[in-house]
Amino acid sequence: MLDYCLIERSIKSVMARVGTEKLRKQELIEAAIRSIENNGFQGTTILTISREASMSAGIISHYFGSKQGLILATIRHLLEQLKQGLLQQIAACEQPLTPELRLQMIVNTNLSCFQQSTSVTRTWLCFWAQALHDPELARLQRVNSKRLQRNLLYSYKQVIPDRAQALIAANMTAAMIDGLWLRSSLSENSENEFKQAEFLCKQFITAQCQMWK
Amino acid sequence: MLDYCLIERSIKSVMARVGTEKLRKQELIEAAIRSIENNGFQGTTILTISREASMSAGIISHYFGSKQGLILATIRHLLEQLKQGLLQQIAACEQPLTPELRLQMIVNTNLSCFQQSTSVTRTWLCFWAQALHDPELARLQRVNSKRLQRNLLYSYKQVIPDRAQALIAANMTAAMIDGLWLRSSLSENSENEFKQAEFLCKQFITAQCQMWK
Amino acid sequence: MLDYCLIERSIKSVMARVGTEKLRKQELIEAAIRSIENNGFQGTTILTISREASMSAGIISHYFGSKQGLILATIRHLLEQLKQGLLQQIAACEQPLTPELRLQMIVNTNLSCFQQSTSVTRTWLCFWAQALHDPELARLQRVNSKRLQRNLLYSYKQVIPDRAQALIAANMTAAMIDGLWLRSSLSENSENEFKQAEFLCKQFITAQCQMWK
Amino acid sequence: MLDYCLIERSIKSVMARVGTEKLRKQELIEAAIRSIENNGFQGTTILTISREASMSAGIISHYFGSKQGLILATIRHLLEQLKQGLLQQIAACEQPLTPELRLQMIVNTNLSCFQQSTSVTRTWLCFWAQALHDPELARLQRVNSKRLQRNLLYSYKQVIPDRAQALIAANMTAAMIDGLWLRSSLSENSENEFKQAEFLCKQFITAQCQMWK
DNA sequence: TATGAATGAGCCTTCATTCAT
DNA sequence: TATGAATGAAGGCTCATTCAT
Incomplete structure (x- = not known):
């Protein structure tokens, strides 16, 4: 019943808080590139990117305003x-x-x-x-x-x-x-x-x- | 028994239809090109194309089987x-x-x-x-x-x-x-x-x- | 270029004129049953029926008013x-x-x-x-x-x-x-x-x- | 370094989510039954079900993958x-x-x-x-x-x-x-x-x- | 701060029906 | 009378975005 993966993510998030926003953004950009490689530009969705980055779907809007924002970045x-x-x-x-x-x-x-x-x-x-x-x-x-x-x-x-x-x-x-x-x-x-x-x-x-x- | 006049009409209509079909396909292809010009590939939908061609949305599937069929054509x-x-x-x-x-x-x-x-x-x-x-x-x-x-x-x-x-x-x-x-x-x-x-x-x-x- | 199948159909249609509306309806009903057998009830469309009967799609509305009319018949x-x-x-x-x-x-x-x-x-x-x-x-x-x-x-x-x-x-x-x-x-x-x-x-x-x- | 409070909250939220998911699925299944009762199997669409459940149309794909998934469930x-x-x-x-x-x-x-x-x-x-x-x-x-x-x-x-x-x-x-x-x-x-x-x-x-x- | 459940707009496709011929 | 080209409404599905937590 316990979702250990989620706990792990929590730990990560705690550490991330210590780290910087910059790191997160960098990770997301790299995840975006990997996703485009694997799924194509059209096949790349917020979900494929966030999964590639092991983060939540909402994080992209959170940091880049929108999917387009991440693409531009x-x-x-x-x-x-x-x-x-x-x-x-x-x-x-x-x-x-x-x-x-x-x-x-x-x-x-x-x-x-x-x-x-x-x-x-x-x-x-x-x-x-x-x-x-x-x-x-x-x-x-x-x-x-x-x-x-x-x-x-x-x-x-x-x-x-x-x-x-x-x-x-x-x-x-x-x-x-x-x-x-x-x-x-x-x-x-x-x-x-x-x-x-x-x-x-x-x-x-x-x-x-x-x-x- | 056989109504040759009717057969003749059929032949004519078949020829007309072949002409119509070619014409229609050509028009749709040109509409597709115009739509891609205006809206980009991603922004091009069945609706933008059919509107560009002043036809209904269903016509694309009718003539090309699918959107992808029209794109390939x-x-x-x-x-x-x-x-x-x-x-x-x-x-x-x-x-x-x-x-x-x-x-x-x-x-x-x-x-x-x-x-x-x-x-x-x-x-x-x-x-x-x-x-x-x-x-x-x-x-x-x-x-x-x-x-x-x-x-x-x-x-x-x-x-x-x-x-x-x-x-x-x-x-x-x-x-x-x-x-x-x-x-x-x-x-x-x-x-x-x-x-x-x-x-x-x-x-x-x-x-x-x-x-x- | 010539659609001989269409001509053949014309001949048929000429003969059908001699025959009766009843015959046409009967053929369509049998085609409907065959289509349901082959394609299921959901998979049966006006097209599958009319093709099974070697007739045009419009004929069903013509004789039975609507698809539902043919089903009832x-x-x-x-x-x-x-x-x-x-x-x-x-x-x-x-x-x-x-x-x-x-x-x-x-x-x-x-x-x-x-x-x-x-x-x-x-x-x-x-x-x-x-x-x-x-x-x-x-x-x-x-x-x-x-x-x-x-x-x-x-x-x-x-x-x-x-x-x-x-x-x-x-x-x-x-x-x-x-x-x-x-x-x-x-x-x-x-x-x-x-x-x-x-x-x-x-x-x-x-x-x-x-x-x- | 570790924010145990946050982890605890995660665990809680996981448990809540599992509960929510089950509940939601149950509600949707019941809505599906009601919709089939009211509209028939053919008349039952993703919209009739989601409306019956007072939820959005997308929720069905979200929880059951597809309409067929809900039907099977x-x-x-x-x-x-x-x-x-x-x-x-x-x-x-x-x-x-x-x-x-x-x-x-x-x-x-x-x-x-x-x-x-x-x-x-x-x-x-x-x-x-x-x-x-x-x-x-x-x-x-x-x-x-x-x-x-x-x-x-x-x-x-x-x-x-x-x-x-x-x-x-x-x-x-x-x-x-x-x-x-x-x-x-x-x-x-x-x-x-x-x-x-x-x-x-x-x-x-x-x-x-x-x-x- | 970060999550992910929920939304709903928009997509492609199917298909019963219409209508000019 | 019979055709089939054309329509367009409606379906299921995807996915960027929002928001309560």
């Missing part, structure tokens, strides 16, 4: 991760940072590091489709899209004297990154495809850089 | 349109068809002709996101994805002697087309972006071809 | 069949008709002849359940129920001098017929059960009659 | 009631329990005690009709049908030495109980009929028993 989390990903790589780099090396790192971040987990990939694509009809998501998407372009352009300008040509190279590279990512995500054998994608992208960058040496 | 329609787009361009071409010209036409089809309507663009992106969680949609998506690659490869092989290099060029171009399409679709000023995209893509192709002349 | 048809069943047996009887023989014939009619087809059995039970909430069906059911009792009583009175005792015997027999029919219908191996039921019922009648000889 | 409840009815009567019996007395009690349970409420009677008949098209209901019906026969046979064997004859008596009695129940349920003046039915049934049993004394 999740997206912001992913965007932030993507941003930090590049910074960390640069920080961890032991060689002198040439423009070309930095460009390769951008590819790394976008194709290798960040996208290697299916769950993130799925969430990402769903988020893009959703952005078409959700102004807030659209805004976030554009910020991210422009950051990629800006990041590429910054390095290309150091290699390509002609500003217009640098812009073209940046745009091409951004498109290739997104296109390869999209095609890899949707492919049957996506793990393999991502490796191929990285190779193609880096080769393209190398070709661009050598053209202007 | 819609994507098949778009895929077919895309396929025919290239064939028509080639047929309408008055100059001798060089490999490079054919490559440009592929770009035209995928970026200019086909994608110029926002509704189609949006529907397309929604379908891709959906394909992650729907095996049937995924299959259709893959067929289309591979067709683009095959089409590109076919022409590149006539320009680039090295088969491996031709494959790389094809894959790069496919990625660039998809990436540019994706970025343009999601951009604020998508019409302009599509023009830019076409330019970038064609330039990339030209560069690839000249490299091997 | 079907019940009336079955009741009439049951009534005629006994008369035919008596007419076909070559031995002198003793009261006991007549009682056995009533059992025959109710358990053997009439009920041997699953389709009729199913329709019958559904009709009884439905009668609880449908005054018109209830009326028909009661007419039938009382006829069985009256029929039994008529013969028992010739065997049992005491009128009260004859009534008791009639009521018991009626109950046993209905009970055995019900239990047989619902049993897994209903064909076998119906044979058993007939045996039990006849033995009961024999016992009743011998008690008063 | 309802019939299981009725079957259990029927089973307990006999046990209680036997337990409450102050005289020595002769086989004949036990047989009378079986009649009492099936005709008097259990069936005296119209709602139950109607529900019961609807279930039987439904059982024809629903394997799960059919299984439950058969279990019940066989239990009645087994119960009767158990007592008859103590009175009738010949096993075959005991089986015949049991089957006849079972049929008579079901038949009388069915006829009484469907009759206009069903209360009176049930009393009559009880009398007839008991007389039949007495007659059977005396035959072998």
Whole structure:
């Protein structure tokens, strides 16, 4: 008759009280990503997320106002991760940072590091489709899209004297990154495809850089 | 005994019905595309579609069995349109068809002709996101994805002697087309972006071809 | 493109015009019974019936006003069949008709002849359940129920001098017929059960009659 | 660190919930019976039941998974009631329990005690009709049908030495109980009929028993 | 603070009925 | 007379949200 699971949860909740709201939110965001991976974006409900987080259904509204609030927070989390990903790589780099090396790192971040987990990939694509009809998501998407372009352009300008040509190279590279990512995500054998994608992208960058040496 | 007049009428009515059915299906498919444009994939319900088509809700099940049936028919329609787009361009071409010209036409089809309507663009992106969680949609998506690659490869092989290099060029171009399409679709000023995209893509192709002349 | 099936139907319809409305109605009633057998009472729709009769869906409303109208006509048809069943047996009887023989014939009619087809059995039970909430069906059911009792009583009175005792015997027999029919219908191996039921019922009648000889 | 007070509250709430759940389920089952009485099986929808229970429509899926789940629970409840009815009567019996007395009690349970409420009677008949098209209901019906026969046979064997004859008596009695129940349920003046039915049934049993004394 | 029981709006689907032909 | 295309009301179910505890 006794629901020990509930007791356990109580203990947890007591401890959580000691911990922070931040921790809870983080757990929920991670649970949301896992749920999208397992059940798809459409199949993800408040229940699947809260179960994944071993919390109650009401907690989501409690912390994020609504399901949409959690989704937005999740997206912001992913965007932030993507941003930090590049910074960390640069920080961890032991060689002198040439423009070309930095460009390769951008590819790394976008194709290798960040996208290697299916769950993130799925969430990402769903988020893009959703952005078409959700102004807030659209805004976030554009910020991210422009950051990629800006990041590429910054390095290309150091290699390509002609500003217009640098812009073209940046745009091409951004498109290739997104296109390869999209095609890899949707492919049957996506793990393999991502490796191929990285190779193609880096080769393209190398070709661009050598053209202007 | 036999009322041939009545039989004749039946035949007529059968033919009329076939015409009506095709027409109705076509109207519903277009309504579905418009609804997805306006309300998004998730926001598209049997009601939004039937209202868009000025028909009753029941008609969708009547003609397509289910909502999913209409969705599948819609994507098949778009895929077919895309396929025919290239064939028509080639047929309408008055100059001798060089490999490079054919490559440009592929770009035209995928970026200019086909994608110029926002509704189609949006529907397309929604379908891709959906394909992650729907095996049937995924299959259709893959067929289309591979067709683009095959089409590109076919022409590149006539320009680039090295088969491996031709494959790389094809894959790069496919990625660039998809990436540019994706970025343009999601951009604020998508019409302009599509023009830019076409330019970038064609330039990339030209560069690839000249490299091997 | 030509729907030959439709033409065939036309020919049929021409012939039907020559025939009578009665024929059509009869065909529809039989189709209704077959549909109930195959699809259950709940699973029987205007479409299943009209398909079973190779006619259009609209024809049912046309001839019977509504689906309910066809159901009622079907019940009336079955009741009439049951009534005629006994008369035919008596007419076909070559031995002198003793009261006991007549009682056995009533059992025959109710358990053997009439009920041997699953389709009729199913329709019958559904009709009884439905009668609880449908005054018109209830009326028909009661007419039938009382006829069985009256029929039994008529013969028992010739065997049992005491009128009260004859009534008791009639009521018991009626109950046993209905009970055995019900239990047989619902049993897994209903064909076998119906044979058993007939045996039990006849033995009961024999016992009743011998008690008063 | 541990807030034992909170844990204690949880335990309490768990116990309360278990109580609430049982109560709610019970209320819904009773509402279902009432709805079937008033609206028939076909006329009974999730809405009629939830309205009858003064609850929301969603609550049924919440507690029973689906409408079918509630229906099954309802019939299981009725079957259990029927089973307990006999046990209680036997337990409450102050005289020595002769086989004949036990047989009378079986009649009492099936005709008097259990069936005296119209709602139950109607529900019961609807279930039987439904059982024809629903394997799960059919299984439950058969279990019940066989239990009645087994119960009767158990007592008859103590009175009738010949096993075959005991089986015949049991089957006849079972049929008579079901038949009388069915006829009484469907009759206009069903209360009176049930009393009559009880009398007839008991007389039949007495007659059977005396035959072998 | 955190729960989860309860709600009810909205979804897709089925199907009896209507009506132009 | 007979068709079957079209309707739209009603069904069961899902699920985000609310709220008493």
